Amino acid sequence: MEIKVLGPGCPKCKKAEKIIKEVVSESGSDARVEKITDMMEIASYGIVSTPAIVVNGEVKSKGKIPKINEIKAWLKM
Amino acid sequence: MNLFKNMTPVLLKGDRIVSNKIMMLASITGSIAAVLIWWGVYKNLHAASKFLTYSIFKVEQGTHFGFALEFFFYDLPKVMMLLTLVVFGVGILRSFFSPEKTREMLAGKSEFAGNILAALLGIVTPFCSCSAVPLFIGFVTAGVPLGVTFSFLIAAPMVNEVAVALLYGLLGFEIAAIYMGTGLIIAILAGWIIGRLHLEKYVEDWVIQANGDATSISQDKMTWEDRIVYGWETVKEIIGRVWIYMVLGIAVGAAIHGFVPENFMASIMGKDAWWSVPIAVVIGVPMYSNIAGVIPVVEALLGKGAALGTVLAFMMSVIALSLPEMIILRKVLKPRLIFAFIIIVASGILVVGYLFNILI
Incomplete structure (x- = not known):
C-alpha cells in the first residue's frame, strides 16, 4: 500500500504526515508514507486544498488533517 | 457534547429518536446559556478592568501608567471574547464551503460577475495562504479566468474574520464595514483589471500544461454536530496562532494610549500630511505582520490624531500584500505579472487612503 501526503509545507500538512505515520507504525501495516511537495505532482491530482491524502492513487481526503479512524479504515482496504 | 454521546447507548434502540430530541434540546439550551454568560461577562468588562487596575494592583488613579493598564485589561478580554464568537460563527459558515466547491462555482464565469462572486466567496471559503499555489493551479486549469482567480486571492486574506472582529x-461597526466594503471593491476591480490586461502569458508555462483532473471529489457529509466541532477547532487554531500578536499589539496600543500626547500623530499621519498615504503603503506592502497585532496599534494611533485613510491604507497593504506571499506566488507567476499585481492592488489601496482622508 502506498500513501501520499500532498502538501507544500503548510503547518496542517506536517501534522497530517505525522499522524498518518504514527497510525501506520502502530497498526504494523506495511504501507509506505510519502510526503509530496512538488507542485506539478500535487496539481496532477486535481485538488485545490492541502493537505490531501492519496491512497493507492486515489484521493481520499483533502483540506484537513484526517482523523485516526479514517486512516485506520484506509489501512484495512 | 461527549457527555451526551456517552449517554445514548444506555437508552434502548427504540428510544433513539427521543434521545436525539433530548440531545437537541440540551445543546440548544446549552448554547443559549453560553451566549447569555458571554453577554454578561462582556457587559461587565469595563468595571472589571477598573477594579483590577485600581483595587487589585493598587495603581494610582489618573496616572499615565494606570490609564494604560486599565486600557490593557479592558481591551484584551474584550477582543478575545469577540474574536472567539466571530471566529466560531465564521467557522460554522465555512463548513458549508470548500475551495473545490468555490472552483466549481467560478469555472467559466463571465468576467465582471465572476470577479464579484470570487471576492465574496473569498470571505467564506476556508483558505490558507500556504496553499495559495495549489489553489491557483487548480483554479486556472479548471477554467476559472485569471482575473477572477486574482479577485479570490486578494479578497481571501484581506477580508478575513480576525480583521473584521x-x-x-x-473601532466600531462603521469602520469594520468600511474596511470590508473597500476591501471587496479593491479585490473585484483589481482582479477585473488584471483580467482585462490579458496577462495569461505571464503565468509560468508549466502551470498551463499541468492537467489537473478537475473532477470533483465527493464532499463528506457533515452533520450539525460536525459543524460545531469544526467551528471550535477553527477557534482553537486561530486563537492559538494569533493570541501572542494580540497581547503584544494591545500592550503597545495601551502604552500609546497612556503615554503619547494627544494629537502627537497629527503632523506625521494626519490629514494634511499628503505624503503619509503613499509612505504608509510603501512601508506596509513588504511588511508581514499578523493583523491581530497591527489593529490595536492602529486604533491607538487613530486616537492620537492619525487620519483614518492613512491608517486604513497601512492596514490593507500589510494584510493584502506581503513579501512571503509574493515569493510563494513566484512559483506560478512570472515577475511581470507579480509586479502588475502589486502595482494594481497598491494603487487601489492608495485611492482608498486618499478618499477617506478627503471624505472624513
Whole structure:
C-alpha cells in the first residue's frame, strides 16, 4: 500500500504526515508514507486544498488533517 | 457534547429518536446559556478592568501608567471574547464551503460577475495562504479566468474574520464595514483589471500544461454536530496562532494610549500630511505582520490624531500584500505579472487612503 501526503509545507500538512505515520507504525501495516511537495505532482491530482491524502492513487481526503479512524479504515482496504 | 454521546447507548434502540430530541434540546439550551454568560461577562468588562487596575494592583488613579493598564485589561478580554464568537460563527459558515466547491462555482464565469462572486466567496471559503499555489493551479486549469482567480486571492486574506472582529471590537461597526466594503471593491476591480490586461502569458508555462483532473471529489457529509466541532477547532487554531500578536499589539496600543500626547500623530499621519498615504503603503506592502497585532496599534494611533485613510491604507497593504506571499506566488507567476499585481492592488489601496482622508 502506498500513501501520499500532498502538501507544500503548510503547518496542517506536517501534522497530517505525522499522524498518518504514527497510525501506520502502530497498526504494523506495511504501507509506505510519502510526503509530496512538488507542485506539478500535487496539481496532477486535481485538488485545490492541502493537505490531501492519496491512497493507492486515489484521493481520499483533502483540506484537513484526517482523523485516526479514517486512516485506520484506509489501512484495512 | 461527549457527555451526551456517552449517554445514548444506555437508552434502548427504540428510544433513539427521543434521545436525539433530548440531545437537541440540551445543546440548544446549552448554547443559549453560553451566549447569555458571554453577554454578561462582556457587559461587565469595563468595571472589571477598573477594579483590577485600581483595587487589585493598587495603581494610582489618573496616572499615565494606570490609564494604560486599565486600557490593557479592558481591551484584551474584550477582543478575545469577540474574536472567539466571530471566529466560531465564521467557522460554522465555512463548513458549508470548500475551495473545490468555490472552483466549481467560478469555472467559466463571465468576467465582471465572476470577479464579484470570487471576492465574496473569498470571505467564506476556508483558505490558507500556504496553499495559495495549489489553489491557483487548480483554479486556472479548471477554467476559472485569471482575473477572477486574482479577485479570490486578494479578497481571501484581506477580508478575513480576525480583521473584521478586531476592527469591530476596537473601532466600531462603521469602520469594520468600511474596511470590508473597500476591501471587496479593491479585490473585484483589481482582479477585473488584471483580467482585462490579458496577462495569461505571464503565468509560468508549466502551470498551463499541468492537467489537473478537475473532477470533483465527493464532499463528506457533515452533520450539525460536525459543524460545531469544526467551528471550535477553527477557534482553537486561530486563537492559538494569533493570541501572542494580540497581547503584544494591545500592550503597545495601551502604552500609546497612556503615554503619547494627544494629537502627537497629527503632523506625521494626519490629514494634511499628503505624503503619509503613499509612505504608509510603501512601508506596509513588504511588511508581514499578523493583523491581530497591527489593529490595536492602529486604533491607538487613530486616537492620537492619525487620519483614518492613512491608517486604513497601512492596514490593507500589510494584510493584502506581503513579501512571503509574493515569493510563494513566484512559483506560478512570472515577475511581470507579480509586479502588475502589486502595482494594481497598491494603487487601489492608495485611492482608498486618499478618499477617506478627503471624505472624513
